[in-house]
Amino acid sequence: MQISFGTVAFGVVVAAALTLAIVGSPDERGRRQVAETRAAAVAAAAEAAAPKTASADGVTLTSVSFTLPTSDREYPAGPHADAINGNCLSCHSAGMVLTQPELSRAEWQGEVNKMVKVYKAPVSPEDAAAVVEYLAQLKPGR
Amino acid sequence: MPDADIATGTTRRRVLQGLGAGALTLGAGRALGADVRLPLPSDPRDRPMTGAFPQKGSMILQRTRPPLLETPFEVFDQGVFTPNDRFFVRWHWAVIPESVDAAAFRLAVRGNVERPLSLSLEDVLNLPSVELAAVNQCSGNSRGLFEPRIAGGQWDNGAMGNAKWVGVRLKDVLDRAGVKAGSVAVRFNGLDEPVVPDAPDFMKSLDLDHARDGEVMIAYRMNGEQLPLLNGFPLRLIVPGWYSTYWVKMLSDIEVLDKPDESFWMKTAYRIPDTPHASVRPGETGFPTVPINRMVPRSWFTGLANGAKVKAGASAPLRGIALGGDRGVKAVDVSTDGGATWAAAKLGADEGTYSFRRWTFDGAAAPAAGGKLEALVRCTNADDVVQPILQPWNPGGFMRNGVETLDLTAA
Numbered sequence: 001m002q003i004s005f006g007t008v009a010f011g012v013v014v015a016a017a018l019t020l021a022i023v024g025s026p027d028e029r030g031r032r033q034v035a036e037t038r039a040a041a042v043a044a045a046a047e048a049a050a051p052k053t054a055s056a057d058g059v060t061l062t063s064v065s066f067t068l069p070t071s072d073r074e075y076p077a078g079p080h081a082d083a084i085n086g087n088c089l090s091c092h093s094a095g096m097v098l099t100q101p102e103l104s105r106a107e108w109q110g111e112v113n114k115m116v117k118v119y120k121a122p123v124s125p126e127d128a129a130a131v132v133e134y135l136a137q138l139k140p141g142r
Numbered sequence: 143m144p145d146a147d148i149a150t151g152t153t154r155r156r157v158l159q160g161l162g163a164g165a166l167t168l169g170a171g172r173a174l175g176a177d178v179r180l181p182l183p184s185d186p187r188d189r190p191m192t193g194a195f196p197q198k199g200s201m202i203l204q205r206t207r208p209p210l211l212e213t214p215f216e217v218f219d220q221g222v223f224t225p226n227d228r229f230f231v232r233w234h235w236a237v238i239p240e241s242v243d244a245a246a247f248r249l250a251v252r253g254n255v256e257r258p259l260s261l262s263l264e265d266v267l268n269l270p271s272v273e274l275a276a277v278n279q280c281s282g283n284s285r286g287l288f289e290p291r292i293a294g295g296q297w298d299n300g301a302m303g304n305a306k307w308v309g310v311r312l313k314d315v316l317d318r319a320g321v322k323a324g325s326v327a328v329r330f331n332g333l334d335e336p337v338v339p340d341a342p343d344f345m346k347s348l349d350l351d352h353a354r355d356g357e358v359m360i361a362y363r364m365n366g367e368q369l370p371l372l373n374g375f376p377l378r379l380i381v382p383g384w385y386s387t388y389w390v391k392m393l394s395d396i397e398v399l400d401k402p403d404e405s406f407w408m409k410t411a412y413r414i415p416d417t418p419h420a421s422v423r424p425g426e427t428g429f430p431t432v433p434i435n436r437m438v439p440r441s442w443f444t445g446l447a448n449g450a451k452v453k454a455g456a457s458a459p460l461r462g463i464a465l466g467g468d469r470g471v472k473a474v475d476v477s478t479d480g481g482a483t484w485a486a487a488k489l490g491a492d493e494g495t496y497s498f499r500r501w502t503f504d505g506a507a508a509p510a511a512g513g514k515l516e517a518l519v520r521c522t523n524a525d526d527v528v529q530p531i532l533q534p535w536n537p538g539g540f541m542r543n544g545v546e547t548l549d550l551t552a553a
Contacts (some may be wrong), residue, residue, distance in 0.1 A: 057268055081158070092207060
């Protein structure tokens with residue numbers, strides 16, 4: 001199922017209205033009032049929060065909006081950790097590097113070169129050397 | 143632990159999950175707790191499980207940003223179709239729209255055409271619809287299992303999924319735009335973007351004839367629902383029988399080319415050796431390459447995992463799934479003598495050429511005296527392409543399809 005802001009806003013208002021209904025006046029008139037309030041709130045919420053859709057031919061596609069998780073994980077401490085933390089976290093989280101098998105220094109050098117030449121990572125030559133130094137000492141998973 | 147610390151700060155997402163999908167764990171900011179050890183040949187093998195991604199249930203976290211989420215293998219025992227909330231996720235660049243407005247979205251069709259188009263989703267929905275079951279498998283599915291090991295996404299076997307796709311034929315869309323004479327290829331681009339300006343945007347292309355074969359489609363439904371954002375909402379290219387790299391997500395731009403596509407993701411990345419089985423020796427250089435293309439047959443055991451105990455003196459309940467690749471599954475065979483002899487497994491319902499197919503086998507007798515039982519499973523497709531016993535090797539870690547082995551203990 002997809003969840004849109006509309007659904008959420010709608011859900012929140014319904015939840016509020018239900019709470020109202022539960023804690024409201026116990027007498028008959030009060031209950032009716034609460035019911036009316038709730039109906040109005042639900043209708044207003046549905047109207048205001050109606051998610052934008054595209055429909056045709058019996059199919060409806062509903063707009064979606066989410067926040068994707070980010071990672072605040074840094075590379076394990078060690079000599080030149082500042083170089084890798086400063087240069088190798090902007091395009092992908094550390095997991096990209098720390099799930100790699102043990103690679104030789106030459107292979108790590110190749111990876112860093114590829115990041116710079118192919119993917120346009122803005123890394124100074126000094127930092128690139130420091131990152132290779134760090135990676136050559138890395139024992140991922142141990 | 144890779145990316146164990148998902149920085150959430152995303153109360154909104156939790157609210158969304160809590161209200162919208164009862165199955166999702168509330169407040170699963172980091173992980174569901176049940177970390178897994180993948181059967182890779184060397185460390186690092188451990189991965190966290192995560193339930194923190196929108197519209198996704200419990201997944202193996204390979205990388206948080208941009209997300210690489212692997213389907214836990216037990217999901218493939220539950221049916222031939224992979225539920226949308228367990229379907230694997232794979233992005234190259236981290237600039238991924240978090241919101242898509244269905245009313246404002248437009249799909250451009252341009253380049254070497256008579257009438258450039260800007261199609262709304264309604265325009266797309268109004269074209270004749272087609273439905274097709276097809277497996278979507280990452281080129282690098284199972285890369286983590288190669289020896290010698292290869293840099294890249296370190297997947298086990300779960301970078302794949304099977305779905306019923308509903309959409310429109312790419313051919314119909316191209317015909318509406320009117321492909322001009324002299325066109326040779328069609329390039330596809332999605333809403334995702336590189337993090338730095340000059341880096342190569344992720345785009346893929348198909349030869350014009352392939353693009354117009356009537357099977358390549360633009361899907362707007364997946365297993366009866368709109369696509370999850372992370373699987374490409376609102377539109378995704380479906381290239382039946384071909385690896386997932388061509389199945390461009392959040393498809394927003396179709397460009398007809400009058401010369402071959404020279405861009406990075408076709409010309410340099412996702413290339414395989416132009417050799418039998420795309421096979422080369424580790425360290426070998428100087429071989430010709432071609433863009434990765436058709437999928438090759440594969441089969442897996444599901445239900446029982448390596449090391450499982452079965453009843454001595456009884457037949458082991460072997461079952462699993464098979465994939466023909468770019469052709470249907472013709473046969474699935476099982477061997478319990480290391481590949482010397484093979485016996486046919488029973489095939490389940492045929493959901494179509496490009497779908498997973500279930501298989502079961504009741505002829506594997508577990509030794510009455512107890513001990514080991516080793517089973518092999520092998521798929522042959524309708525073109526008589528058979529899975530190799532020995533896994534070939536290529537420097538991209540692509541197209542893994544060697545015969546799978548299951549080691550059981552009879553007791």
